[in-house]
Amino acid sequence: MRIELLLGDITDLDVDCIVNAARPSLMGGGGVDGAIHKKAGNELAEFCKSLGGCKVGEAKLSSGFNLKSKNIIHTVGPRYLFKKQKEEDDLASCYYQSLLIAKERKFYTLVFPNISTGAYGYPKDLASKIAFNTTSKFLLENDFPRKVIFCCFDTENMELYLEIFKSQLL
Ligand code: ADP
Numbered sequence: 001m002r003i004e005l006l007l008g009d010i011t012d013l014d015v016d017c018i019v020n021a022a023r024p025s026l027m028g029g030g031g032v033d034g035a036i037h038k039k040a041g042n043e044l045a046e047f048c049k050s051l052g053g054c055k056v057g058e059a060k061l062s063s064g065f066n067l068k069s070k071n072i073i074h075t076v077g078p079r080y081l082f083k084k085q086k087e088e089d090d091l092a093s094c095y096y097q098s099l100l101i102a103k104e105r106k107f108y109t110l111v112f113p114n115i116s117t118g119a120y121g122y123p124k125d126l127a128s129k130i131a132f133n134t135t136s137k138f139l140l141e142n143d144f145p146r147k148v149i150f151c152c153f154d155t156e157n158m159e160l161y162l163e164i165f166k167s168q169l170l
Contacts, residue, residue, distance in 0.1 A: 002139050002146060002147050002148065003132070003135060003136065003139070003147075003148050003149075003150070003165075004147065004148070004149045004150070005149070005150050005152065005158065005161050005162065005165065006111075006149050006150070006151045006152065007151075007152050007153075007155070007158045008151060008153070009035070009151075009153070010032060010035075010036070010111055010113050010151045010153075011032075011035050011036055011038075011039045011067060011069075012068070013068060013069055013111055013149075013151070014068035014069065015068075015069050015070075015108075015109040015110075015111055015149075016069070016070055016071060016102075016107040016108050016109050016110065016145075017064075017069060017070065017071040017072065017073055017102060017105075017107045017109070017110050017111070017145075018036070018064070018067070018069040018071075018072055018073075018110075018111045018113075018151075019059075019072070019073045019074075019075060019098050019110065019111065019112045019113060019115070020032065020033055020036045020072050020073065020074045020075070020113075021033060021075070021076075021077050021113050021114075021115045021116065021118070021120075022054060022074040022075060022076050023076065024053050024054055024055065024056070024076050025053055026048040026051055026053055026054050026060070026074055027045055027048060027049075028044075028045055029119075030118075030119060031118045031119055032113045032118070032153070036067070036072060039066060039067055040064060040065040040066050040067045040072065041065050041066040043065045043066075044062060044065045044072070047062050047063070047065075048062060048074070051074075054074055054075070054076045055076065056076045056077070056078050056090050057075075057076070057078070057089070057090040057091075057093035057094055057097065058075065058076065058093070058097055059073050059074065059075040059094065059097035059098045059100075059101055060073070060074050060075075061073055061074075061101050061105070062074065069111075071105070071107070073098045073101050073102070073110075075094040075097060075098050075115065076094070077090070077091055077094050077115040077116030077120050077122065078090035078091055078116055078120065078122070079116070079120045079121060079122075080116065080120060080121040080122040080123065081121075087122070088126075088130060091115065091116055091122060091127060091130050091131075092130050092133075092134045094115050094116075095112065095115070095130070095131055095134040095135055095138075096134055096138065098110065098112070099134075099135065099138045099142070099145065099148075102144060102145040103138075103142050103143075103144045103145065105144075106144045107144060107145045108144075108145060108146045108147065109145060109146065109147045109148075109149065110145040110147070110148050110149070111148075111149040111150075111151050112131065112135075112148065112149070112150055112151065113151055113153065114127060114128070114131070114150070114152060114153070114157045115127070115131070117157060124156055124157050124160055125160055128157065128160040128161050128164060129164065131150065132150075132161070132164045135148050136168075
């Protein structure tokens with residue numbers, strides 16, 4: 001099984017790469033973005049200045065600085081505003097573009113938070129399906145990353161992912 005589930009804090013994980021649900025400025029913010037910047041240290045924001053921001057659906061790589069994770073992929077999720085196809089495409093693109101970087105860098109393990117499901121208001125059930133479908137398709141077609149972990153921070157997300165996992169076993 002190349003997809004795993006975890007309930008916990010993504011900033012604690014000792015892996016090749018974690019994904020940050022970042023703001024377009026890449027200068028940090030609230031939620032998981034704030035937690036990552038706090039623990040990675042000021043050097044992260046210093047480095048991010050050189051990246052020139054990030055558009056919705058795109059992804060950019062940095063080192064993990066003071067985190068245990070060696071690398072961080074910063075991706076900007078869509079705000080759930082107009083309930084349009086574009087928002088779905090943008091969220092899928094966050095997962096796809098992050099997976100593509102992990103493939104190019106031959107990262108063994110990549111860990112995603114539940115992008116857009118906090119301050120950006122994306123419905124958790126829809127977001128979990130997009131995350132799972134985009135990732136499972138990518139893993140079928142590519143050897144790297146070897147493993148993807150969905151790191152949930154709240155039990156509601158964890159239960160939604162568990163439901164998807166169960167339905168895949170039938
Ligand atoms: P967004 O703006 O993309 O919605 P948020 O950070 O507000 O970003 O929320 C995205 C998800 O990250 C939410 O499901 C939230 O519960 C989760 N989250 C917040 N802090 C952490 C953390 N330290 N580790 C893992 N997930 C977290």
